[in-house]
Amino acid sequence: MQYKCPNCGGGLEFNTEAQNVKCPFCDSEFATEDLKAYDEILSSETEQKQIEWEKEDRLYTEDEKENISVYSCKSCGGEIIADNTTGATHCPYCGNPVIVMGKFADSLKPDLVIPFKIDKESAKKKYYEYISKKFFAPKSFKLNSHIDEIKGLYVPFWLFDAIADGTLRFKGTRVRKWTQGNYDYTETSYFAVVRQGNLGYEAVPVDGASKLDDALMESIGPFEVKDAVDFQTAYLTGFMADRYDVSSQTCEQRASQRIRNDFESEVRNTVHGYTSLTLENSQIYLQKNRLRYALYPVWLLSTTYNGEKYTFAMNGQNGKFIGNSPADSKKVALTSIIASALSTAAAFLIAYFCF
């Protein structure tokens, strides 16, 4: 049986005198038992299998379809739905007028909906609070934002439930230093650190609306899925809703990536006592996978400043508000100058009088 050196990858040889295994290339020595255990771990690491997600498809009934109108924005191409009593007039994405497209066609019906808990007035208040705290935002931007165009929108989200079951292998080092005579010694010990475990995830959301920035939607999270209820068209009253136009298969990649990253981070946090830790292999299987389709409440505000579009979003469930804003280069320059002058003066005084 030929083992490979964990240090350099070269073929190892058994040293009969020392009764251990020695690498002829890098001179590292290994105990046979340790090497065997390490090899067992390596051989158990296999390729990731295909992930399947279970989804129970629900469709709108004919009655429900009768009550829903489809609107289209000729400006940005956005397609939204609203119940017949709402009478949508403007696109929630770009603010331009929308027109009725016609009868609502067959579409997947959401499994869940989280109803709006924050009303429009609260949303406006939150926006003012948010923008007033933006020190670097230009004054004209703060004054000219179109606050009246805050729109409530049910955003389509794919929700992914899974249990991540995985084995992670790290290379850990422990460093010991001491001095003997005129020599400083540094001993670096290398370990194969293996952690196996499982962690359940519920309703990891990925937005299925191509018109909305995925990062923006992740930034207003988390949504509490325990407050979600079975979808009824009645919840659409007074609000607009988008239909998913990004498939669950596409969104699955992001959900899977997010779960894997989180699992690795959680497992890594359980490893202690090493000077450095490098992930060498990660085998994560997602099991008991379930997929749901939900509508989440979001307040949206789009505004244009110097020809650039800025979209702000607020979580309609808990009021978390976020959005990128422009930075005033003059304010940045002035702050830099003041900070430079103050820090130079402080550093000079400290350096000159204390040393």
Add this chain to the structure above:
Amino acid sequence: MKKIIAICFTVILAVFSALPVFALTDADEGFTSPFSYAEGYDGYIQPAPSDSYDWTYYRSLRQIPSKTLSPLLVDNGNLLTSSEQAHVLSVLSEKSEELNVSIAVLTQYSLGQYSPEVYADDFYDYNGYGKGENRDGILLLVSMEYRDYHITTCGSCVDLFGEAEFEELDDAFLSYLGDGDYCEAFEAFASEVETIILNGGAVKAHKNALKVFLICLVVCSAVSTVIVILISKSSSKPVRYASNAADYHVPGGLNLTNTRDIFLYKNVTKHYNPPSDSSSGGSGHSHTSSSGSSHGGHGGKF
């Protein structure tokens, strides 16, 4: 582009605020000796009268003589030729006269039971070196037995010669001393002492202040500008992908089913750490000699 302009503004503003430091340096260039000339004080290079006691007599009495007993150059170690002795003595005399301090040099083969510091202090004190009430002066002792050198300072020179000044002195003459060019070494010593005394430490201090200021300026401006830009970016662009999914864990959290830590191998590296260099000089600090005088000093091997 706007950010670059901002950085330029910062640097220009800071340079303008540095101008007073330049002005201070320029204004002090006319600075001369920090010592006032003691009028009517008689010759400090006057040799001891042949009928008087030598300095060891005063040492035994622990009494400082009222007159200078030895010339400014005492070459007991015979390191110089007679023409070199005359030259070094004239240089020492000239500079001592000009600066109103004693700049003396002593060469000695063996110091006997005394350490270089004690020997230099005693030689200075009991020969009556020094100018004015405080006996301002500086003496370089070179002992060939163990290749020691020691510089002792007295009076106002104690404050004037700090660690940095001793380093400058070492840089000026120590290499000559090591090479056996004793005449050049003593000349360089006298010359550097003159420079330091003429500058009175003040110009040097201002130069140091300017250097510290410029370093602070460059480092603080760069760091502050980067920090402000990063803060402005992070404040104006908070929208980013979530880095984890911690909000969506099911109750119970992570369940570890297997943990193994397998030792693989170890490397040991060693680094030679040389013992502290014995040729470097000790730092100067004020101490009291056997006569009760306060001396500064610095010395080492060459």
